[in-house]
Amino acid sequence: MTRDLRMRWLTPALALLLAVGLTACNSFAPNTIFGAHSEFGHSVDLLTRRLLYMGVVVFILVEALLLIILVKFRDHDGNREAKQFHGNSTLEIGWTLIPAVILAFIAVPTIKTIFATQAKAMPSALQVEVIGHQWWWEFRYPQYGVVTANELYLPVGRTANFALTTKDVLHSFWVPQLNGKRDLISNHTNYIWFTPDSAFAWNGFCAEYCGTSHANMRFKVFTVAPQEFDAWIAHQKANAVGSAPPAPAFAADSGKAGAPAVAANAPAKGTTTIGNAKVPPPTVTTPVLNVSDTMSATYPRSKLPEWVKPKTPPPTTLTFDQSAIGDVTRGATLFKTAPCIACHTIRGVPTAAGVIGPNLTHVGSRTTIAGGLYPNDLTFLQLWIKNAPAMKPGSLMPLFGKAEKGDTPGVYTDQQIADLAAYLSSLK
Ligand code: HEC
Ligand SMILES: [Cu+2]
Known part of the structure; x- marks a missing residue:
């Protein structure tokens, strides 16, 4: 490559690098898997970080060795032929054993985490049946006789055990900050459990392609204080009584999106253990709901953070007679x-x-x-x-x-x- 050609590539390459780097600076990432808010999330987080740090050490060692060899054994004076030899047992045993040891370091914590996150939940857990439909979610609370759709309420600090099934095709249940993905499979019940550590509103997704409106198969999770959960359950158990229609759902929102609302709901204190991984008590950095702010049985719409509000515009071809007032x-x-x-x-x-x-x-x-x-x-x-x-x-x-x-x-x-x-x- 001539010098000119090299320079021609340099600017776009640097610009691309800068652009990629800048995307990492976006601190607003409402659906991130980092910064978990359940013990399930923490144990996966811990494993990911451990493996990442180990990978960094290996990377630095290998690259350093490579650079040293490149410099030390570079061609000094023209066409001198390199030393030729056949085989080196010490070297070969070495480069077989070292990766094996590295693999063991990766395998042990990985398998531990797999077993821990696959284990059966304790019987005292809140039981929730999750049923996938094209393209919506059915949530049943068998202990309370409550059936609802697309919006899940969970008490903070109590383990929720989910039984996952599907009415039709495969789906996958995923709340990025709370759990790993787990599939809903035909004719089979899958389980997953976790304990939310803070009160908030989260986005949930279907994470397994399931047809035309797969991308429109979302749900919300509202993690609330235990007493708020009890109020919600009591309300949902009763028959609905018709009353006046509500104010518009998301009336022009005053104030900043998800403006931090008061202090954290005191989540379970102390260290949680999942498998053998000690998980430190959660530090809640996201805005949370104030417990003393009674919820009147449902998550207050005025407190919904911006990122759980739907933004899809309705089709422009669809119109409605504005003079029709419902009764x-x-x-x-x-x-x-x-x-x-x-x-x-x-x-x-x-x-x-x-x-x-x-x-x-x-x-x-x-x-x-x-x-x-x-x-x-x-x-x-x-x-x-x-x-x-x-x-x-x-x-x-x-x-x-x-x-x-x-x-x-x-x-x-x-x-x-x-x-x-x-x-x-x-x-x-
Ligand atoms: C053939 C079955 C069928 C009939 C008949 C039907 N629906 Fe539905 N309805 C559905 C399905 C399936 C969904 C879920 C669609 C989705 O989200 O993908 C739905 C969703 C809804 C929802 C949204 C509920 C939610 O929580 O997301 C409302 C409201 C609704 N239907 C009202 C009605 C009304 C009113 C009628 C009668 C005029 C009606 N439906 C007739 C099948 C039906
Ligand atoms: Cu789906």
Whole structure:
């Protein structure tokens, strides 16, 4: 390579290096796997760091040796031939043994962590059944008789044991800051457990490609103080009582995204042990909910951090008659005999016992709909009922808007849809 050619590559190469380096400076990483908030996360973190540090030591030694040899044995004076010989037992035994020892150093902590994170949870744990559907999540709390969708509430400091199954294809349950991914497999129950160490709102994802709307199969996890969890459970156990429709879900947000809210919920103190790895008590650096701020049974929308709020715009082709104002009572009457009841359950409405779609008993108490894709407010509920397949590609809920074009003919006017949405919103 001539000097000119070398210089021509130098600038773009340096620019690329700088760009890659700068991406690492983004401190705002809401879905990072680093900075875990459960003992499961800590043990994986510990293992990752250990292996990384060991790798750095090996890298430095090998590269240093390489450089020394390159310099020491470089061609000093033209075409002198290097010394030729055949075989060197000491060298060969050495370079077989050293990697074997290194592998042992990698294998022991790795296997320990695998066993620790695969172990059965203690029976006293909170049991949660996670059922994957194309493209939404069903969460059941068998100890309490609660069924909900797409939003998981967990008490801080209590181990939650998840039984993972799927109704259709493979999915994978993943909350980056709380656990490793674990697959939902047909005809088989997988388990995973962890103990959240701080109160907050987290994003969850489906991490196994499962069809058209795989990327739209998300969920939220709200880790809350134990007494708040009890309040939430008590509320979810009761039948929903219709009330006035809620204020818009994410009204123009005042203030900074996820502005740090007060001090940490005192999580379990002392050292947690998972396998043989001693995990230091958590230092909570992310903003958390104030325990004394009573939750009125659901996570306060005003406290939702920015990154758990859906940002997907609705399709521009879908419009709604703004003069149609929904009526809760009319909506309730219509719902009882609407096709909706074939797929949705509302406890307290005897005709509504379908299990194909999410349980709607307390749908008004959730912050999002459709696998975390849209905020749960009247605007989005109406558009969703009008034409779900347009809102979410491949949606297994058919469209209901009268003039909408799709596989099935729609039956409802915008006024009827507004009534249905008003009713559902009232189911707090
Ligand atoms: C053929 C079955 C089926 C019928 C009929 C049906 N739905 Fe659905 N519904 C679904 C499925 C499946 C989903 C989940 C879609 C997704 O998120 O991918 C859903 C989701 C919803 C949601 C969002 C719930 C949440 O928590 O995310 C609402 C609200 C809803 N349906 C209302 C209705 C109403 C109102 C009707 C009647 C006009 C109706 N559905 C009829 C299958 C159905
Ligand atoms: Cu999935």
